[in-house]
Amino acid sequence: MAIMIRTPREIEKMRRSGAVVRQVLEHVQAAVKPGATTLDLERAAERKIAELGAAPAFKGYRGYPCVLCTSINEEVVHGIPSAERVLRSGDLVSIDCGVVMDGYYGDSAVTVAVGDTVAPGAQRLMDVTRASLERAIAVVRAGATLGDIGAAVQEVVEADGFSVVRDFVGHGIGTRMHEEPQVPNYGQRGAGAKLRIGMVLAIEPMVNAGKPEVQVLHDGWTAVTQDGSLSAHFEHTVAVTDEGVAILTQ
Numbered sequence: 001m002a003i004m005i006r007t008p009r010e011i012e013k014m015r016r017s018g019a020v021v022r023q024v025l026e027h028v029q030a031a032v033k034p035g036a037t038t039l040d041l042e043r044a045a046e047r048k049i050a051e052l053g054a055a056p057a058f059k060g061y062r063g064y065p066c067v068l069c070t071s072i073n074e075e076v077v078h079g080i081p082s083a084e085r086v087l088r089s090g091d092l093v094s095i096d097c098g099v100v101m102d103g104y105y106g107d108s109a110v111t112v113a114v115g116d117t118v119a120p121g122a123q124r125l126m127d128v129t130r131a132s133l134e135r136a137i138a139v140v141r142a143g144a145t146l147g148d149i150g151a152a153v154q155e156v157v158e159a160d161g162f163s164v165v166r167d168f169v170g171h172g173i174g175t176r177m178h179e180e181p182q183v184p185n186y187g188q189r190g191a192g193a194k195l196r197i198g199m200v201l202a203i204e205p206m207v208n209a210g211k212p213e214v215q216v217l218h219d220g221w222t223a224v225t226q227d228g229s230l231s232a233h234f235e236h237t238v239a240v241t242d243e244g245v246a247i248l249t250q
């Protein structure tokens with residue numbers, strides 16, 4: 001299957017799904033505090049998604065059990081919310097949410113610190129990961145390539161001595177959560193498929209403070225850094241437009 005081209009009408013629908021995802025993430029972030037469990041975050045998200053008239057995208061996807069992925073510290077992505085998992089001051093928690101509304105998907109993630117005190121290195125990791133996503137979004141326009149996106153992420157991340165996860169990538173998104181193309185967070189400028197007006201991508205750098213290798217735990221989902229180092233993750237759904245780029249999840 002080729003990379004889908006979405007009409008302005010379709011992109012408008014994706015903007016609405018994206019706005020729901022944003023509101024859910026804001027709502028969940030307000031519930032992040034020491035002593036809260038990741039199941040508390042899941043419940044807050046479930047209620048908000050329903051209130052906004054959308055449906056969760058992750059729950060049931062390949063058997064995934066929840067509407068959020070909540071990944072703490074050395075967990076990279078796909079952490080499963082649980083009543084046993086209590087947030088502590090200084091933890092980093094990545095909150096990833098996808099919804100579908102009117103047939104169109106939105107997908108976004110943020111990483112936030114729990115409580116008021118966070119180690120400088122952890123703060124730096126979050127800042128650099130967010131900056132790498134911003135830099136990648138800034139190169140998106142018709143005529144740019146997937147390699148330009150990956151190179152932008154990689155440059156920002158590696159300049160700080162952090163590493164880009166290779167085992168998971170961003171993706172096209174539209175009437176399915178995962179569509180072509182794969183959107184790696186590494187690559188060479190000018191390489192890969194050319195972006196065209198109407199393409200919609202979920203760009204999602206996953207950045208480790210230490211080495212890039214990850215492994216999946218026995219729950220079949222939770223990906224953790226192999227060296228136990230911290231990891232951060234940010235994601236936006238963006239569309240290539242005649243004006244350059246539109247962030248649909250903000």
Ligand code: MF3
Binds near residue numbers: 204
């Ligand atoms: N944002 C992630 C992704 O695009 C989350 C998917 S979790 C899953 O792959 F459970 F739905 F797989």
Ligand code: CO
Binds near residue numbers: 170171204
């Ligand atoms: Co995604």
